[in-house]
Amino acid sequence: MFRAKTFYLAQSAELPAAWVTLANRSGCRWANSCIPFIQKSFRTGPKCRERTAPSPCRDKIMGEKEPPGALVYDIGGAFGVPESHVEFLKKHFDLITMKEFHKNKEQLCEKIRSIFVFELRPVVDCELLESLPRLKVVGNSGVGVDHLDLKLISSYGVKITNTPHAVSDSTADIGMALMLASARRLVEGCCIATSPDTTHFAADWLGVEVTGATLGIIGMGSIGYKVAKRAKAFDMNILYHNRNRRKEEEEAIGAIYCKNMQDLLQQSDFVMLVVNLTPETHKLIGKRELELMKPTATLINISRGAVVDQDALAKALQKSVIRAAALDVTDPEPLPRRA
Amino acid sequence: MEEKELPYTLINVIGGPDGVYEDHTAYLEKHLKLITMNEFLKHKQVFSPKIQAVYVWYYKPVVNKELLQSLPNLKVVVNSGAGVDHLDLKLIFSFGVKVANTPFAVSSPTADLGIALMLASARNIVEGHRIAVSPDTKLFNAAWLGEEVTGATLGIIGMGTIGYKVAQRAKAFDMKILYHNRNRRNRVDEEAVGAVYCPKMEDLLRQSDFVMLVVNLTPQTCKLIGEKELGFMKPTATLINICRGQVIDQDALVKALQNGIIKAAALDVTYPEPLPRDHALLQLKNIIITPHIGSATAQARHLMMRNMLEAILAAINGLPVPNEVHA
Numbered sequence: 001m002f003r004a005k006t007f008y009l010a011q012s013a014e015l016p017a018a019w020v021t022l023a024n025r026s027g028c029r030w031a032n033s034c035i036p037f038i039q040k041s042f043r044t045g046p047k048c049r050e051r052t053a054p055s056p057c058r059d060k061i062m063g064e065k066e067p068p069g070a071l072v073y074d075i076g077g078a079f080g081v082p083e084s085h086v087e088f089l090k091k092h093f094d095l096i097t098m099k100e101f102h103k104n105k106e107q108l109c110e111k112i113r114s115i116f117v118f119e120l121r122p123v124v125d126c127e128l129l130e131s132l133p134r135l136k137v138v139g140n141s142g143v144g145v146d147h148l149d150l151k152l153i154s155s156y157g158v159k160i161t162n163t164p165h166a167v168s169d170s171t172a173d174i175g176m177a178l179m180l181a182s183a184r185r186l187v188e189g190c191c192i193a194t195s196p197d198t199t200h201f202a203a204d205w206l207g208v209e210v211t212g213a214t215l216g217i218i219g220m221g222s223i224g225y226k227v228a229k230r231a232k233a234f235d236m237n238i239l240y241h242n243r244n245r246r247k248e249e250e251e252a253i254g255a256i257y258c259k260n261m262q263d264l265l266q267q268s269d270f271v272m273l274v275v276n277l278t279p280e281t282h283k284l285i286g287k288r289e290l291e292l293m294k295p296t297a298t299l300i301n302i303s304r305g306a307v308v309d310q311d312a313l314a315k316a317l318q319k320s321v322i323r324a325a326a327l328d329v330t331d332p333e334p335l336p337r338r339a
Numbered sequence: 340m341e342e343k344e345l346p347y348t349l350i351n352v353i354g355g356p357d358g359v360y361e362d363h364t365a366y367l368e369k370h371l372k373l374i375t376m377n378e379f380l381k382h383k384q385v386f387s388p389k390i391q392a393v394y395v396w397y398y399k400p401v402v403n404k405e406l407l408q409s410l411p412n413l414k415v416v417v418n419s420g421a422g423v424d425h426l427d428l429k430l431i432f433s434f435g436v437k438v439a440n441t442p443f444a445v446s447s448p449t450a451d452l453g454i455a456l457m458l459a460s461a462r463n464i465v466e467g468h469r470i471a472v473s474p475d476t477k478l479f480n481a482a483w484l485g486e487e488v489t490g491a492t493l494g495i496i497g498m499g500t501i502g503y504k505v506a507q508r509a510k511a512f513d514m515k516i517l518y519h520n521r522n523r524r525n526r527v528d529e530e531a532v533g534a535v536y537c538p539k540m541e542d543l544l545r546q547s548d549f550v551m552l553v554v555n556l557t558p559q560t561c562k563l564i565g566e567k568e569l570g571f572m573k574p575t576a577t578l579i580n581i582c583r584g585q586v587i588d589q590d591a592l593v594k595a596l597q598n599g600i601i602k603a604a605a606l607d608v609t610y611p612e613p614l615p616r617d618h619a620l621l622q623l624k625n626i627i628i629t630p631h632i633g634s635a636t637a638q639a640r641h642l643m644m645r646n647m648l649e650a651i652l653a654a655i656n657g658l659p660v661p662n663e664v665h666a
Contacts, residue, residue: 078480119481169489173512174462180455181464184448184636189629190465194621198613201630202356203397209636211447233511234451334476 069094069111073121146277172226175302178326216268219275239264265292277304290316298324305331345372347389351399363644392651415654417647424556438664439650444642449633450504453581456605461486494547497554506532517543544571556583569595577603584610593619
C-alpha cells in the first residue's frame with residue numbers, strides 16, 4: 001500500500017508543479033494553455049498521471065537539471081518516510097528533512113517546491129508556508145486531509161493532493177477485519193486460547209453471525225463501495241447512506257439506499273462509518289444515533305475518530321445501548337491512557 | 340387414546356459450560372424425552388431399552404462399546420458440527436446404528452471465521468489492539484505494517500461446502516484462488532469463484548500467500564501438513580487451520596514458525612484443545628489461536644440443534660435420515 005501511495009504522490013507532486021512554475025516563468029503559450037487543464041486534474045494522483053504533458057516540450061522548457069526539492073519530516077524511524085521508498089523518491093526529488101531544513105533555511109527554502117506529508121508529518125502551518133516561497137504543492141499520504149488547513153495552504157497559491165485510491169482496498173479490508181473480529185470475539189478468543197488459566201473451552205461461548213446479517217454503510221465513496229462488495233460475498237443485506245445516491249453501484253451489489261440515516265441505524269446489525277471528516281460529519285454519531293441502533297448492533301469506524309462523539313460512545317457501550325464497537329480511528333490517536 | 344411417548348434421547352448434561360443449552364432444551368423437550376447421563380446411570384435398567392437416540396453435543400457423551408451395548412434399541416447417534424473424527428463410526432455402524440451430523444449449519448460461520456483469521460493475521464489485529472490499549476503506548480508507529488489481503492493468492496486445501504464458501508468470500512477481496520481437493524469441482528463451480536485446481540498440493544503451497552486448511556480429519560489427512568509441506572510454502576506465507584488440529588504436524592509447525600520458514604499461522608483448532616499451557620505454540624509471537632469457535636454463533640448452534648432433532652425424528656420413524664453420515 002505505501003509503495004502505491006509514494007508512487008502517486010511523486011507523480012502528482014512532480015509534474016503539475018513543474019509545469020505551473022515553468023509556464024509562469026517562460027511565458028510559453030503552450031504551457032500557459034495547459035495551466036487550467038492541469039489545475040482541474042490536480043485533485044488525485046492517478047488522474048494527474050493520465051494527463052501527462054509530452055516530455056520533449058517539457059524538457060525544452062525546463063532547462064533545469066536539478067531535481068526539485070521535497071521537504072519531508074524525516075527518513076526512516078517511527079514517523080519518517082520509509083527507507084525502502086527513498087531510492088524511488090530520489091529519482092524525482094532532492095529529499096530534504098525538516099532537520100536539514102532548519103539548519104540551512106536560507107539556502108534550502110529556494111529549493112523546496114513540494115512538501116511530502118507522510119502520516120500527518122510535517123505539520124503544514126503558517127510559519128512553514130511563509131518560509132517556503134517556491135512551494136507549489138503539498139502531497140498528502142492517505143485520503144483524509146482533515147489535518148491540513150486547506151484554506152490556509154490554498155491562500156499561498158499552493159496545491160494539495162491526496163492518495164484516495166491507494167488506500168481504498170486496504171482500508172476496506174480493515175473494515176471487514178474489524179467487523180469479523182468483533183462479531184466473532186476474536187481478540188477475546190485469542191486471549192482465552194492462550195491464557196495460562198485456561199483449562200478447557202466452554203461450549204456456550206458464542207459470538208454473533210456475520211453471514212446474512214445487515215450491514216449499514218455510512219459513506220459510500222470508493223472505500224465504502226469496496227466494503228459493500230466484500231460484504232456482499234457474505235450474503236449480507238447492505239444498506240447505505242450517502243450525500244448522493246449511487247444508483248449504478250446499488251444495482252451492481254444490491255445495496256439499498258437509506259435517505260434517512262435513522263432508517264439505516266434502526267435496521268443494521270453492523271454500522272460502518274466510511275465518511276470524510278468535515279464540519280458536517282463531525283460527531284455525526286452521537287447519543288441520539290447510538291440510541292437508534294439495535295442493542296445487538298456493532299459500530300465500526302474506519303474513517304476518523306471525530307466522526308463519533310466518543311463520550312456518548314463510552315456511555316452507550318457501558319450501558320449496553322449497543323453491543324460493541326470496533327475502532328481503527330479515535331480522537332486523538334492514541335487515546336490518553338486514562339479515561 | 341393413549342398419547343404416544345416421546346422418543347427417549349440420551350444427552351450428556353443440561354446447562355453449564357459443556358451442556359446442551361437451556362433454551363435448546365426447552366425446544367427439544369417438545370419433541371423428545373431427554374435423559375441425562377446422570378439419570379441414565381442411576382436408572383439403567385429402566386432407561387436402557389427405551390433410549391432410541393444419543394444426542395452428542397460438543398463431543399459428549401462418548402459413544403463407546405459399553406454404551407452401545409447398553410442401548411439395545413438405539414437407532415441413531417446425532418452429532419453437533421461437521422467433524423465426526425471423534426466418533427468410532429465403524430463401531431457404531433456395527434451395531435446397526437445410524438449417524439448424522441450437521442455440516443450445513445456450521446458452513447457459513449466456519450467460512451466466516453476462516454476469513455476472519457486470515458484478515459486478523461495479515462493485518463495484525465490482535466497485536467494492533469494490544470498496542471492501541473496498552474498503558475505503555477505513547478504514539479502509533481507509522482512504520483508498523485501488515486500484509487495485503489486484496490489481490491493476494493489464497494490456496495484452499497479441501498474445497499467441500501465450507502472450503503467453497505471461503506472461496507466465495509475471498510473472491511470479493513480480488514484474491515487469486517487456488518484449491519486442492521480429492522476430486523476436482525465442476526467447471527461451473529470453479530468459474531463462479533475463479534478458482535484454479537492444483538492437482539498437486541505442492542504447487543498450491545509454493546504459490547500461495549495464504550494457505551487455508553478445510554479438510555475432514557481422516558487417516559489420509561492426519562499430519563497432511565508437515566515439515567515438507569511447510570518447506571514448500573513461501574517464507575512470507577500464512578497458514579490458517581479451521582478444520583482439525585491433527586491435520587497439521589504441530590511439532591513441525593512450531594519449528595517452521597520459530598525459524599521463519601513461514602511467516603505466521605492462525606489456528607482455530609489444535610490438538611488437543613486446549614493445548615497444554617506450556618506448549619511451544621503458545622510461546623510464539625507469530626501465531627493467533629482461537630478456542631475452536633468456527634460454529635460459535637447462536638444462530639448456527641440453534642440450526643445445529645434443529646438439524647439434529649430432524650435426524651432423530653426421521654431415524655425413529657424409519658424415514659431417510661437428513662445429513663446421514665455413511666461409512
